[in-house]
Each structure stands twice: as structure tokens, then as C-alpha cells.
Amino acid sequence: MIYDVIIIGAGVVGGAVARELSRSKVSVLALEMESDVCCGISKSNTGIIHTPCLVKGPSLKAEFNLKGNLMMDQLCSELGVTLQRPGALILAYSDEDREILQAYREQGEKTRKAFDAPGQIYKIIEKVELQTIEPNLNKEVVCALFAPDAGRIIPYELGTALWENAVSNGVALRLKHKVDSVIKPENDDSPWTVKSGKQTFQSRYVINAAGHGSEEIGQKAGFSHSVIEKVKGQYMIYKRKRDFDVNHILFQVPPKGKGKAGKGILVCKTVYGNLMIGPDARWVGDGNDTGTDRESLEEVLEGARKSIPELSPKGIIKTFAGIRPKPAAGDFIIESDQRFIHLCGIESPGLTSSPALAREVIGLLNHLGLEFEPDENFKSRRDPIVKEILNLDKDELKRRIDLPEDDKDRIVCRCEQVPRSRIIDAMNRGIRVDSLDAVKRRTRAGQGQCQGNFCGKRVRKLLSRELDIPEEEITQRGGQPLGDRINKL
Numbered sequence: 001m002i003y004d005v006i007i008i009g010a011g012v013v014g015g016a017v018a019r020e021l022s023r024s025k026v027s028v029l030a031l032e033m034e035s036d037v038c039c040g041i042s043k044s045n046t047g048i049i050h051t052p053c054l055v056k057g058p059s060l061k062a063e064f065n066l067k068g069n070l071m072m073d074q075l076c077s078e079l080g081v082t083l084q085r086p087g088a089l090i091l092a093y094s095d096e097d098r099e100i101l102q103a104y105r106e107q108g109e110k111t112r113k114a115f116d117a118p119g120q121i122y123k124i125i126e127k128v129e130l131q132t133i134e135p136n137l138n139k140e141v142v143c144a145l146f147a148p149d150a151g152r153i154i155p156y157e158l159g160t161a162l163w164e165n166a167v168s169n170g171v172a173l174r175l176k177h178k179v180d181s182v183i184k185p186e187n188d189d190s191p192w193t194v195k196s197g198k199q200t201f202q203s204r205y206v207i208n209a210a211g212h213g214s215e216e217i218g219q220k221a222g223f224s225h226s227v228i229e230k231v232k233g234q235y236m237i238y239k240r241k242r243d244f245d246v247n248h249i250l251f252q253v254p255p256k257g258k259g260k261a262g263k264g265i266l267v268c269k270t271v272y273g274n275l276m277i278g279p280d281a282r283w284v285g286d287g288n289d290t291g292t293d294r295e296s297l298e299e300v301l302e303g304a305r306k307s308i309p310e311l312s313p314k315g316i317i318k319t320f321a322g323i324r325p326k327p328a329a330g331d332f333i334i335e336s337d338q339r340f341i342h343l344c345g346i347e348s349p350g351l352t353s354s355p356a357l358a359r360e361v362i363g364l365l366n367h368l369g370l371e372f373e374p375d376e377n378f379k380s381r382r383d384p385i386v387k388e389i390l391n392l393d394k395d396e397l398k399r400r401i402d403l404p405e406d407d408k409d410r411i412v413c414r415c416e417q418v419p420r421s422r423i424i425d426a427m428n429r430g431i432r433v434d435s436l437d438a439v440k441r442r443t444r445a446g447q448g449q450c451q452g453n454f455c456g457k458r459v460r461k462l463l464s465r466e467l468d469i470p471e472e473e474i475t476q477r478g479g480q481p482l483g484d485r486i487n488k489l
Contacts, residue, residue, distance in 0.1 A: 002191050003029045003172075004370065006203040008179050008217055010034070011042035012155065013346055014209035015162030016358035022169035024372040029203065030163075030171060031196055033178035033213075035478030036438045037431060038159030040211045042351070043441065044290065044322025046235070046266055046276065048249060049151035050349040051088055053108035053122060060332040062111050065349040067356035069149055070117060075355050079161035080384030081153055082271045088150035088249040089125070089134065091141045091307060097253040098124075101145040108147065122147055136244045138309050150249050154271050155351055156441045157386075160431075162354075165382045167430040169375070175432065182206065182220040184338060192340065205339045205370055207361060212287045212325035214344040223335060226344045227328040230287050233279025234296045235322075236304075238315045239449045240273045250307045265303030267311070272389070272444070277304035277311065284323070292319045317449050324348065332357075336364050385426050385442050390417035405461070412462065413455035415448020420462065427466060434467055435478030436460065 005021060007014050010032035021028045034040070049072055055062045076083040092098050105122045112119045125146050130137055167173055174196075183193040191202040210217045215228045252264035267277050278300045297319055305311045327333055327345025332353070335342040341364055343357065350357075366372065392400065397417065403410035408421035426442040427433045436452065439445050439459050446452035446459065464471040 001027075001202075003027045003201065003203040005029070005205045005207060005365070006031065006192070006194050006201060007207045007209055008182075008194070009208070009210035009213070010037040010163060010173065010175070011040055011209065011211050012038060012159040012162065012351055012354045013042075013211075013343060013357055014207070015042075015159050015166060016354040017207055017209060017361050018166035018171045018173075019162050019169070020358040020362050022166045022171050023375060023378045025375050026370065026372065028166075028171045029201060030166075030173045031177040031179055031194065031201070032173065032175050035176050035435060036433070036441075037163040037173070037175075038156045038441070040213075041322050041324055041347070042159045042211070043156035044235075044320055045155050045233075045324075045348065045351060046268070046279070047153050047155040047270065047351070048088075048266070048268070049083065049085070049149075049153065050352045051108060051122075051147035051150040052111040053088075053090065053104040053145065053147050054251065055107075055111070055349055057107065057111045058114070059330075060334060061349060061353070063115065064332065064353035064356040064360070066111050066115055066117060067359075068349075068353040069151075071355040072151065072153075072352065076153065076158070078380045079158070079165060079382045081158050081161050082384075083151055083153050084271055085148065085151035086248050086269075087146055087148040088251055089130070089144040089146055090251045090253065091137075091144050092253055093140055093142060093306075095142075098143055100253050101143065104145055121149065134247055134250075136246065136308055136310055137250075138305075138307055141307075146248075152249060152268060152271060153351075158351070158354075160442060161382055161384075163431060164429045165379070168382070169378055173431065179210075179217060179220075182217065182340075184222065184340075205341070205365055205368065207341045207343065209343050209346075211346070212323050214325065214342070214346070218342045218344055221340050221342065222337065223340075223342045223344070226333050226335070226342065228325045228345045229328055230284050230289075231324045231326045231347075232282050232284045232289060232321050233324060234292050234300055235276060235278030235320055236297060236300060236316050237270075237318045237320075238275040238277075239317050242275065242315055244308070244310050245269075246275060246308060252303075252307060265300055265306070267304050267307045272447075274317075275315075277301065279322070281324075287323050290321045290323060292321050318451055334360065334364075336368060339368050341365070341368075385422060385429075386444060387422075390419070392417055405465075412458045413443075413445035413448065413452075415450050415454065416444040416446075418443050418445040418455070423459070423462060424466070427463075434463060434469075434474065436463075436474065436476045438478060439463070 004026040333344035
């Protein structure tokens with residue numbers, strides 16, 4: 001079979017493209033090297049929907065970040081993904097920082113104006129008001145820029161939702177299919193050939209959305225000038241219960257020498273109420289190096305305490321790291337040649353930009369000759385997997401933990417109070433779920449304070465029973481070549 005389009009990479013950008021393509025009657029195949037979708041940078045990031053204030057323009061990043069930000073509310077509503085917009089505070093500690101905030105404000109307004117978005121939404125908040133709206137803030141903060149268009153999601157929930165919706169609308173997804181070679185068409189009428197192991201696939205068009213593997217894939221297709229650097233960022237997650245709160249997404253004016261520090265250390269709550277701090281930024285040579293180290297984590301904590309002094313190692317339940325594909329030229333790389341679309345260096349704000357990048361890809365495909373006939377059976381909506389957060393009392397929790405194994409109300413994960421029915425739902429959405437991490441990302445089983453020490457055996461047994469495979473074949477990460485190493489501090 002010759003497909004209309006092959007997508008290489010099943011991250012959030014590839015998922016957004018796949019969903020847009022599934023609106024029409026084109027045949028689409030997606031190839032992903034991992035055992036699940038969104039296993040690279042699409043899961044290991046802050047989940048921030050970025051404000052244009054912090055994205056330098058004019059640039060592709062600035063354009064697609066704004067457009068994606070404006071699309072995100074409707075997209076998340078359709079896909080059953082929780083999006084919260086508490087707004088961001090960019091913190092200033094000096095008069096020099098105040099001048100930088102003004103430049104950020106002007107930058108944000110200029111970007112919004114350039115693309116006909118409503119302007120005049122940013123404002124400088126002085127110290128007295130800051131202490132009221134963010135009482136645990138460092139007393140050394142003199143003012144902050146408030147950006148109400150900043151938001152937060154769980155990044156892998158959006159990515160999974162995009163792929164579930166795309167698959168339900170007819171996209172073919174092949175997991176554990178690492179692309180070994182890409183062979184150019186012999187002429188304008190012949191297809192591209194993509195090889196994965198012993199299998200060969202062909203398509204009229206190819207889209208490279210392979211994350212930090214996009215440089216290598218691009219080189220195989222002839223895009224030799226695209227260069228990305230690998231930057232590792234490390235993060236910490238706190239348990240939900242704590243003695244203080246954070247109401248906004250807190251950024252800092254980047255310190256001098258931002259080649260190492262990036263945007264500075266962020267402090268914010270996740271959608272589910274856990275506190276997150278990070279990332280740092282360290283250039284690495286190995287794209288598989290997703291381990292954490294004590295020195296870097298101590299620097300992350302020290303940087304976060306500049307925003308919230310009460311932060312300490314107490315209450316940290318996990319650490320993790322992600323590798324960002326940083327383009328050497330500083331901007332997204334979006335190129336096309338011979339019916340091949342090359343998306344490279346899609347680092348932050350790639351998550352925010354993803355729906356707008358997908359629309360751009362559709363436009364490029366149309367320009368290259370692909371005709372789109374709308375599919376009247378396209379389903380835009382998807383039900384969420386996490387429909388409610390249970391808050392059972394101690395006695396009811398114990399009762400439901402002890403229910404029979406096949407009871408839908410049986411609590412599998414004690415910390416997050418995840419019922420069996422939620423996991424079964426996640427396993428029946430068109431994408432194979434066969435690892436503890438795949439269940440964790442979809443259902444929150446294993447995301448709590450004990451990090452799966454209680455529920456790991458229960459999840460493994462459930463998967464074994466439902467998939468009819470031995471328990472020993474159920475692994476933490478599904479045998480992924482790029483499975484990240486999660487460490488408890």
C-alpha cells in the first residue's frame with residue numbers, strides 16, 4: 001500500500017498533525033520508535049502554555065506560539081484535556097530587571113498586534129499588590145509583569161489525547177517502529193520509501209516530526225544543514241499536601257549568563273495541584289541522557305527558592321529530566337522539498353505551538369499538491385480518561401482497595417485513588433497500553449507519593465490479565481530505548 005502521508009514521530013507535534021490530517025479522506029501512517037506515544041520531550045517538560053511576552057520575535061517561534069496559544073482552549077475542550085490559565089508572573093528584583101519587564105511587555109503586545117490578537121492585556125504589578133496575590137513570594141521581588149494568557153496542562157495528556165483522537169478517525173499508528181532509512185522518490189510520480197527494521201513503507205508525502213531525532217531523520221532525507229543541540233533540563237515534583245501555596249506560574253528575569261540558565265527556574269502548580277520546579281539547562285551530547293544528578297537538582301532548588309523561599313527538599317516525590325532539541329540558529333526549522341516536510345528544533349514553546357504548526361503543515365501539504373476532501377465522519381471530541389479526582393474517606397478507601405480484582409470500583413492506586421475502571425478505559429482507546437508508565441501517564445496510577453510502590457504489582461497483574469501475557473513481560477517503560485530514569489530524592 002502507498003499511503004498519502006507518513007508521519008515520523010508520535011509526539012505532541014506529530015499528534016497534532018495526525019489529527020488535522022484525519023479530518024480529511026487521506027491515508028496516514030505514523031511510525032514511532034517507542035512503545036507508546038509521547039515518550040520523549042513531549043512528556044518531559046513543564047506543560048506551560050507560554051505567553052508571547054517571553055518568546056522573542058519576529059520569529060517562527062513567536063508566530064506559532066501566539067497562534068497555538070489562541071487555539072488551545074478549543075482544542076483542549078474538544079479533547080477532554082484540562083487547561084488552566086492562572087496567568088504568569090515574571091519576577092523582577094531590581095530596577096534593571098524592571099526595564100527588562102517593560103521590554104517583555106512591549107514584545108508581547110507587538111506580537112499580538114502583528115497577528116491581530118487583542119492587545120493591551122499585560123501589566124506591571126508592584127510589590128504591595130504582589131504580596132497580596134502571591135503571599136509566599138520572595139520579599140526581595142520589587143515588581144512583576146502579569147501575563148494572563150499563560151496557562152498549564154499535563155503535556156502527555158494532550159499528546160495522548162491527540163493520538164487517541166487521530167487513531168479513532170482512521171490514522172494508522174505503528175509503535176516500536178524505528179525509522180532506519182528514508183529513500184527519496186526517483187521522480188515526481190514515485191513515492192518516498194521509509195524502512196523500519198525488516199518492514200518497508202511507502203507514501204506520497206513524509207512529515208518529519210521526530211523531536212530530537214529530527215536532525216538525523218532530516219539528514220537521511222537530504223536536509224543536511226539543519227543542526228540542533230541537545231539541552232537537558234531537570235525538574236522536581238512535590239506532593240500535593242504542603243504548608244504553602246503558589247497561585248500563578250512564576251518565572252524570573254533570566255540571570256546573566258543565560259546560556260546556562262535558560263529562562264531561569266520556573267515555579268508552578270501542575271493541573272493536579274503538585275508543585276513543580278525547574279528546569280535548569282545543560283548542553284549534553286547524548287540524547288538518551290535523561291538521568292538526574294544531585295548537583296543540578298540542588299541548583300534547581302536554589303534557583304526556585306529565589307521565587308519562593310519556603311521551598312526545601314521536604315515533600316519532593318520525584319525528579320525527572322528531558323532533552324530539548326535546541327536549534328543552533330535559535331528558531332524553529334520548517335522546510336519542505338520533494339514532498340518531504342522537515343520539522344526540526346521544535347523546542348519550547350513547541351507544546352504551545354503544536355496546533356498552529358499542524359495547521360501550517362496542512363497548508364504546506366496542500367501547496368505541494370495534496371488534495372484534501374473533508375471526512376464527514378470526523379469526530380472532533382474525545383472523552384477524558386481522568387473524569388474525576390476521588391477523595392474517599394479512610395474507611396471507604398480501604399473497602400474499595402479490598403474489592404475483588406474484577407470489580408470496576410476496586411481501587412488499584414491508593415495514593416491517587418485510581419479505580420480499575422479508569423485503567424480499563426485507558427486500555428480500550430485504540431493504542432496499545434502495555435507498560436506501567438503507559439498506565440501512569442493516562443490514569444495517574446503511580447503518580448502519587450509512594451510512586452507506584454503500592455500499585456505497581458496491582459497494575460502489572462491487571463495488564464497481564466487483560467492482555468493475556470505473563471506478568472514478567474510487563475515492564476516499567478515497555479522496553480523503550482529512550483525510557484527516562486525517574487529518581488526519588
